[in-house]
Amino acid sequence: MAGYRDLLRTPGVGRMIAAQLAARFPNGMSSLAILLHVEHTTGSYGAAGLALAAASVGQAVAGPVTSRWMGAWGMRRVLTLTLSVCVLAFVALALLPLQIPGYMALGLVAGLSTPPVQAAVRTIYPKLVNSSQLTPLFSLDASLQEIIWILAPVAITLVSTQIGSSVGLLLVAAILVLGGGWFILSPELGRVRIPRSRRGFGAVVLRPPVMLATVIGFLLIGSCAAVEVGVVATFDHGGLEAGIVLAVFAVGSLAGGLATGHVPIGPWAMARRLAVVTVGLSLTLVSLNVFWLGGTLLVAGIGIAPALAVLFAITTASVKFSETAEAFGWAGTGQLIGAAAGSAIAGFLIDLSGTPQGAYLAAILFAVAALIVSVVFVRAFPDLRTRDPSPIPDTEPVSTLMQQP
Incomplete structure (x- = not known):
């Protein structure tokens, strides 16, 4: 553990790990939040599955595209744009009276606009540490992300079932703003610029x-x-x-x-x-x-x-x-x-x-x-x-x- 302590003492590393965990925390909540809300409002798990599938397709399609955009437009611009659209999609899911096609459409938008935080932070890591620290940093990152999958599903299930499914979606939107904002405003994002890729x-x-x-x-x-x-x-x-x-x-x-x-x-x-x-x-x-x-x-x-x-x-x-x-x-x-x-x-x-x-x-x-x-x-x-x-x-x-x- 002494090696990890030394790693976390490296300027910017601890802040970057914490900020990206906060920014990615909604990833462990969004699927359950959509599933519980759509099932609650429509009474159909089939409808909920369709909305969730639309969100998953959106995320899968957008991943390489928005990640590449960061080299052309800059990380902060792309992250701010996607974050803003994603937050609006979750607020709309929570507040608008929709039918199944509407839930699917907004689910797709939420998926397409998922901020590429994971790609951004793993691009930044090599610029924060020397080469001997990079492998331990990736291991620490892969380990700590389990915190998301331990806490996030429990939190969103409790909120959505005990308080209300709309509140659950608004909670996802709020954490997107707070966690994503912290990550976007981190000094490390301003210091690292991804060159434009010359390949197709x-x-x-x-x-x-x-x-x-x-x-x-x-x-x-x-x-x-x-x-x-x-x-x-x-x-x-x-x-x-x-x-x-x-x-x-x-x-x-x-x-x-x-x-x-x-x-x-x-x-x-x-x-x-x-x-x-x-x-x-x-x-x-x-x-x-x-x-x-x-x-x-x-x-x-x-x-x-x-x-x-x-x-x-x-x-x-x-x-x-x-x-x-x-x-x-x-x-x-x-x-x-x-x-x-x-x-x-x-x-x-x-x-x-x-x-x-x-x-x-x-x-x-x-x-x-x-x-x-x-x-x-x-x-x-x-x-x-x-x-x-x-x-x-x-x-x-x-x-x-x-x-x-």
């Missing part, structure tokens, strides 16, 4: 490490989403046990990320970390007892944040600085699509098997697929044990001819 839109995702980060992120988050569906189905649609078990899953990830933060990242790092996730998830099929599930998901969680840290590190180390934000935008889109696919497949397998174990089977299949990809394509992973994990500079040395005297 989407070209960065064709780089093997970025493609691997996108594909493995899709599979890993798909596995986590399937676990969430399985836990909720196991404990009667979100009882106290469900919250506790999911919290244990997140705590395992938090602990794993903090424990491995200073471990050098080699080509086999991803495979080893995904193996831990796969073993833990495989054990869930033995029993649906709350203590057994808690223990097995604690084991599986130990590999989640470390695997995400590898994704962040190989993405940063494999692209030019001007392409970093767009690369993280594509990786984020992969994760969003994975979450939707994992939830859908888990639900289908629960219906097909008639038991929550279908969802855990889906989670295992996603994790096994991620492990296979990481093994088969191991040569495409950069070896960060012996090289600088910082982004490739946009300026390169130019060869000149020297005239002999």
Whole structure:
């Protein structure tokens, strides 16, 4: 932990971590807030699912686009524009009397305008610390983001069910303003400028490490989403046990990320970390007892944040600085699509098997697929044990001819 203390003493690091966590906190609330509000006002989970699907599609489409805009227009301008539109969309969702098409339209707008905070902060990190601190910083970031997924769903569920679903949406809007405003006004955003990318839109995702980060992120988050569906189905649609078990899953990830933060990242790092996730998830099929599930998901969680840290590190180390934000935008889109696919497949397998174990089977299949990809394509992973994990500079040395005297 001494290494993390030294890291947090680096000027700007602690403030940037706190600000981006506050700015991203609504990400853990928005889906549930939309789901609960639309179901409450229409009386239909189907309608709520359509509105939520529209928001998810919007986020997936916008991720690479708004991230790339930051290189053309500047981070503060893009973040301020998207934040403003997103806040207005949530206020409208909360206050306007709408039918299903209206909820879907505003859900799509809210998704499209989700501020690209994650891409922005992971572009800033390499400029705050030296190369030896970058991998631990990514591990710390991946670990601390679990706080969002532990606290945010509980907070929005309590507010939306006990006070009112409209109040829940307004709470999301308020936190967007406060957290997003803090992040946008952070001095670090003014000191870091992303150069305009010279390559065409989407070209960065064709780089093997970025493609691997996108594909493995899709599979890993798909596995986590399937676990969430399985836990909720196991404990009667979100009882106290469900919250506790999911919290244990997140705590395992938090602990794993903090424990491995200073471990050098080699080509086999991803495979080893995904193996831990796969073993833990495989054990869930033995029993649906709350203590057994808690223990097995604690084991599986130990590999989640470390695997995400590898994704962040190989993405940063494999692209030019001007392409970093767009690369993280594509990786984020992969994760969003994975979450939707994992939830859908888990639900289908629960219906097909008639038991929550279908969802855990889906989670295992996603994790096994991620492990296979990481093994088969191991040569495409950069070896960060012996090289600088910082982004490739946009300026390169130019060869000149020297005239002999």
